[in-house]
Amino acid sequence: MKKYLLPILFACSLPVVAVAQQQDSVVLRHLADEVLTHSTAYENLRTLTKTIGGRLAGSPQMPKAEQWGVKALKAAGADTVYLQECMVPHWVRGAKEEARIISKRRDFVPPLNILALGNSVGSGPAGITAPVLEVASFDDLEAKKDQVKGKIVFYNYHFNPTYVKTFHSYRDAVMYRGRGASRAAKYGAVAVIVRSMSHGANNLPHTGAMAYDSAYPKIPAVAIGLEDADRLSQRIKDDESAKVFLRTNCVMLKDTIGHNVIGELRGSKYPDQYITVGGHLDSWDVAEGAHDDGAGCVQSIEVLRAFKGAGIRPQHTLRVVLFANEENGTRGGTKYAAVAKARNEKHILALESDGGGFTPRGFSSTMDAGKKAKMMSWRPLFEPYGIYDFEDEGGGTDVGQLNAALGTPMAELSPDSQRYFDIHHAANDVFEAVNKRELELGAFGMAGFLYLVDLNF
Amino acid sequence: MKKYLLPILFACSLPVVAVAQQQDSVVLRHLADEVLTHSTAYENLRTLTKTIGGRLAGSPQMPKAEQWGVKALKAAGADTVYLQECMVPHWVRGAKEEARIISKRRDFVPPLNILALGNSVGSGPAGITAPVLEVASFDDLEAKKDQVKGKIVFYNYHFNPTYVKTFHSYRDAVMYRGRGASRAAKYGAVAVIVRSMSHGANNLPHTGAMAYDSAYPKIPAVAIGLEDADRLSQRIKDDESAKVFLRTNCVMLKDTIGHNVIGELRGSKYPDQYITVGGHLDSWDVAEGAHDDGAGCVQSIEVLRAFKGAGIRPQHTLRVVLFANEENGTRGGTKYAAVAKARNEKHILALESDGGGFTPRGFSSTMDAGKKAKMMSWRPLFEPYGIYDFEDEGGGTDVGQLNAALGTPMAELSPDSQRYFDIHHAANDVFEAVNKRELELGAFGMAGFLYLVDLNF
Numbered sequence: 064m065k066k067y068l069l070p071i072l073f074a075c076s077l078p079v080v081a082v083a084q085q086q087d088s089v090v091l092r093h094l095a096d097e098v099l100t101h102s103t104a105y106e107n108l109r110t111l112t113k114t115i116g117g118r119l120a121g122s123p124q125m126p127k128a129e130q131w132g133v134k135a136l137k138a139a140g141a142d143t144v145y146l147q148e149c150m151v152p153h154w155v156r157g158a159k160e161e162a163r164i165i166s167k168r169r170d171f172v173p174p175l176n177i178l179a180l181g182n183s184v185g186s187g188p189a190g191i192t193a194p195v196l197e198v199a200s201f202d203d204l205e206a207k208k209d210q211v212k213g214k215i216v217f218y219n220y221h222f223n224p225t226y227v228k229t230f231h232s233y234r235d236a237v238m239y240r241g242r243g244a245s246r247a248a249k250y251g252a253v254a255v256i257v258r259s260m261s262h263g264a265n266n267l268p269h270t271g272a273m274a275y276d277s278a279y280p281k282i283p284a285v286a287i288g289l290e291d292a293d294r295l296s297q298r299i300k301d302d303e304s305a306k307v308f309l310r311t312n313c314v315m316l317k318d319t320i321g322h323n324v325i326g327e328l329r330g331s332k333y334p335d336q337y338i339t340v341g342g343h344l345d346s347w348d349v350a351e352g353a354h355d356d357g358a359g360c361v362q363s364i365e366v367l368r369a370f371k372g373a374g375i376r377p378q379h380t381l382r383v384v385l386f387a388n389e390e391n392g393t394r395g396g397t398k399y400a401a402v403a404k405a406r407n408e409k410h411i412l413a414l415e416s417d418g419g420g421f422t423p424r425g426f427s428s429t430m431d432a433g434k435k436a437k438m439m440s441w442r443p444l445f446e447p448y449g450i451y452d453f454e455d456e457g458g459g460t461d462v463g464q465l466n467a468a469l470g471t472p473m474a475e476l477s478p479d480s481q482r483y484f485d486i487h488h489a490a491n492d493v494f495e496a497v498n499k500r501e502l503e504l505g506a507f508g509m510a511g512f513l514y515l516v517d518l519n520f
Numbered sequence: 521m522k523k524y525l526l527p528i529l530f531a532c533s534l535p536v537v538a539v540a541q542q543q544d545s546v547v548l549r550h551l552a553d554e555v556l557t558h559s560t561a562y563e564n565l566r567t568l569t570k571t572i573g574g575r576l577a578g579s580p581q582m583p584k585a586e587q588w589g590v591k592a593l594k595a596a597g598a599d600t601v602y603l604q605e606c607m608v609p610h611w612v613r614g615a616k617e618e619a620r621i622i623s624k625r626r627d628f629v630p631p632l633n634i635l636a637l638g639n640s641v642g643s644g645p646a647g648i649t650a651p652v653l654e655v656a657s658f659d660d661l662e663a664k665k666d667q668v669k670g671k672i673v674f675y676n677y678h679f680n681p682t683y684v685k686t687f688h689s690y691r692d693a694v695m696y697r698g699r700g701a702s703r704a705a706k707y708g709a710v711a712v713i714v715r716s717m718s719h720g721a722n723n724l725p726h727t728g729a730m731a732y733d734s735a736y737p738k739i740p741a742v743a744i745g746l747e748d749a750d751r752l753s754q755r756i757k758d759d760e761s762a763k764v765f766l767r768t769n770c771v772m773l774k775d776t777i778g779h780n781v782i783g784e785l786r787g788s789k790y791p792d793q794y795i796t797v798g799g800h801l802d803s804w805d806v807a808e809g810a811h812d813d814g815a816g817c818v819q820s821i822e823v824l825r826a827f828k829g830a831g832i833r834p835q836h837t838l839r840v841v842l843f844a845n846e847e848n849g850t851r852g853g854t855k856y857a858a859v860a861k862a863r864n865e866k867h868i869l870a871l872e873s874d875g876g877g878f879t880p881r882g883f884s885s886t887m888d889a890g891k892k893a894k895m896m897s898w899r900p901l902f903e904p905y906g907i908y909d910f911e912d913e914g915g916g917t918d919v920g921q922l923n924a925a926l927g928t929p930m931a932e933l934s935p936d937s938q939r940y941f942d943i944h945h946a947a948n949d950v951f952e953a954v955n956k957r958e959l960e961l962g963a964f965g966m967a968g969f970l971y972l973v974d975l976n977f
Contacts, residue, residue, distance in 0.1 A: 095682070096682050099681045099682050100681055224556045224957070225552065225553050225556050225557060227552070227904060227905050227906060227961070229957075262956070262957055264562075264956055422879075422936050422938050424906065446908075446909075448684050449684060449881065449909075449936070451903075451908050451909075452906075452908075479906070479936065481879050481955055481957045481958045481961065482955050482957075498939050498942070499721055500939075501938045501939070504684070504938065
């Protein structure tokens with residue numbers, strides 16, 4: 064760890080803004096060198112994913128992940144590390160799910176590879192066998208509502224390939240996962256199958272949270288991969304008598320205790336004012352949660368380590384938060400915001416990384432016009448690092464709670480999104496899918512961004 | 521394939537440039553939709569890599585690859601497809617190479633995983649056994665020149681992690697691969713081992729072209745992976761009597777016949793003026809050459825297909841060229857330029873894709889200031905597609921020959937470079953390492969760029 068004072072640049076013939084940007088550019092280069100040469104983010108991620116693995120809220124892995132977080136934050140040089148208790152949902156997948164097409168046609172029909180959606184009820188031990196009604200959309204469901212009763216509704220809505228930012232395709236499609244079960248149960252469906260939200264070139268099913276509307280019966284909801292979705296669609300066209308059998312074993316238990324893991328680097332000038340940076344520690348149970356959101360956790364820890372390693376002490380207290388529960392409840396972010404509000408804390412900005420550990424492209428944000436203009440002026444400083452996209456409105460799910468509670472300005476790292484929905488909530492979200500340099504460049508981007516926030520907001 | 525006339529936009533209150541950009545923006549969106557929805561690039565790449573595989577110039581795979589190219593260009597809708605003969609080097613790796621450390625220490629020393637560098641001589645059947653002299657650089661070699669005689673010189677120069685664009689790290693390090701053998705042979709070395717040019721997180725050796733200086737004896741040259749390089753470095757520190765045995769079986773045969781594969785889409789207004797777009801069909805023998813440069817080939821073919829699919833006929837003739845030999849000779853580009861010169865052809869611009877099938881970031885280019893300014897004005901049109909970086913001087917190795925011969929303006933797609941040197945010239949440059957959407961976005965970027973070149977250059 065090298066610590067030295069940064070050279071102060073004198074360039075009296077330049078206007079003040081230019082001089083300031085020149086100094087900032089030296090500090091950013093210094094931070095980038097620190098991260099690209101000494102980062103521990105990749106090895107931290109290896110430990111989290113390979114020794115603990117998937118860590119759904121309430122799972123036995125979660126307290127291990129919390130202890131990992133405490134240790135990693137201490138090793139990064141945090142002044143203070145502590146746990147913040149919060150109640151979290153406790154949904155358990157249970158034994159492996161199974162499904163198959165039952166068709167009178169005698170050719171071999173391989174099983175359907177399914178994953179129960181998070182928060183879904185199970186099918187019961189006998190499973191469910193019913194004919195399948197395919198719908199292309201909610202409009203299509205409404206048009207076919209008289210045919211729904213007693214059927215398994217199959218939402219075969221395709222991920223739109225023409226959006227350049229894949230999160231737009233996700234926003235466009237995710238309602239079928241989130242609300243499809245109750246929309247179908249309203250008309251008497253017995254279960255739903257949802258085509259995965261993915262451009263993926265494989266057959267993996269992608270899970271994710273769903274929620275029930277209490278006005279209708281709770282019916283099981285599962286995801287299938289793209290090849291199986293196409294196969295199912297074809298088979299029920301070819302054989303109108305085809306049925307699907309599915310059995311899921313999931314159950315929602317009562318809420319249990321989880322923790323946000325928090326580490327602080329005390330501010331030199333405004334120790335009682337906070338800049339938050341975080342990702343969520345929980346992940347789905349079916350993979351290692353490497354991109355979603357181990358990456359955001361280790362990048363947030365790296366921001367603190369890089370500040371220390373580069374000899375930069377922020378003016379405001381930097382608070383790294385590993386949120387307890389984003390995937391199926393947002394309880395971590397909600398708790399963090401509630402405590403901040405109750406304590407009347409002053410928060411300067413909150414930054415989240417929850418879009419995967421891919422090459423950084425920019426930051427989305429929600430802040431007033433004056434701050435936005437200030438942030439936009441930093442673009443020339445970041446372009447040498449491939450970070451240029453500061454236009455999008457946004458912010459993260461977890462820090463969004465702080466924004467809602469206190470009006471805190473918020474931002475989220477925007478990584479390159481092309482590969483994200485290949486692995487999102489699926490079994491292939493593993494350490495090997497993360498590139499060391501892409502992860503590190505994201506961490507640098509976050510550190511540089513917060514260095515400028517600390518000086519200018 | 522949909523064909524329709526693009527809507528003509530009327531916006532009389534806007535200045536002419538703004539109107540033009542608005543129309544261009546509609547065409548670019550139309551091209552993007554065409555590529556992201558109907559591209560055949562990914563499936564073309566699958567066929568090339570999985571049914572033909574590695575295809576070094578002179579290898580039995582090369583004529584198969586040429587036939588694949590002819591077929592793919594015809595399927596894409598080229599008006600004319602033909603082969604352009606050129607002589608190519610014929611270097612053959614021979615049977616698998618082997619190497620190991622011979623150490624008096626009795627602990628197990630696993631074999632070194634080596635690859636002969638392209639164009640290198642072999643060791644002879646008995647192999648070479650000699651002590652190892654590690655050098656950190658050419659300066660270090662000069663300082664130690666009296667110790668070189670009879671030794672294997674080990675260039676352990678590290679890939680610099682602080683360059684953001686990894687091609688800068690490559691340019692910084694590649695001289696040890698390219699010229700290291702003769703530099704060491706000058707002082708009596710019997711072979712050289714080169715640390716691979718990679719940030720990679722595995723132990724794969726990365727091959728690549730080397731050349732001999734005819735003033736000195738030709739000695740064998742091999743690459744080793746990063747873990748083996750660290751291990752070898754440590755072992756020769758721990759055991760000064762350690763030697764390395766290596767055996768390579770490569771041989772340079774006499775030049776043989778290869779072909780550039782060319783497909784044309786005839787220009788509507790200037791059929792005798794050409795816009796070239798291409799990648800190189802040859803690859804190293806040790807992998808499938810998926811990113812390097814199968815990606816550039818299928819993207820170039822996709823440019824033609826997308827023009828046809830989108831109903832756009834260029835004013836100038838679009839010429840797709842799959843160059844015969846880039847890796848160890850640049851004979852394909854050289855031949856293409858020589859023929860263009862001999863025929864006194866008029867070339868508007870030549871575009872290359874040879875940086876991998878990763879998400880596009882921009883274009884490097886070499887052209888006069890007027891054209892450069894015109895090109896820079898397109899940036900707002902490309903930013904919605906994540907393409908923003910038009911600053912770099914450059915151009916590709918193959919189209920560089922045309923630039924040198926005729927002064928033709930040239931450009932090269934700049935993909936995100938973070939993962940490139942993980943797979944470059946190594947066994948893991950396979951189809952599975954290419955993401956469909958990243959590949960397609962690059963192809964769209966090239967098509968959009970050439971659409972604007974065709975209208976404005």
